Amino acid sequence: MGWSYTVDLPRDSGGRRQQITGTCRTRKEAEAAVVRAISEGKALLRAEDPANMTLSTFLKEWLDGAATRLAGTTMERYTQIAHST
Secondary structure: OOEEEEEEEEOOOOOEEEEEEEEEOOHHHHHHHHHHHHHHHHHHHHOOOHHHOOHHHHHHHHHHHHOOOOOHHHHHHHHHHHHHO
16 A cells, blocks of 8 residues: 655646646655655746746756755756856
């Protein structure tokens, strides 16, 4: 038996957006995953208007959110690529 978790994040329009992000083997793993999902959700909500966002700002925010779920070498390479553009 596993632990599943659901994270509710606000929408720009004021409605409800439900994001079911997965299952984990233990309660502790699920709690940690919820903390990560909330953190990533807040990072997504910080962007005021994606249409006016620069590529540099988008990449920085994406990399900040991805840091917790990517392997160290992958994160290092993505950062190198982002800074070369």
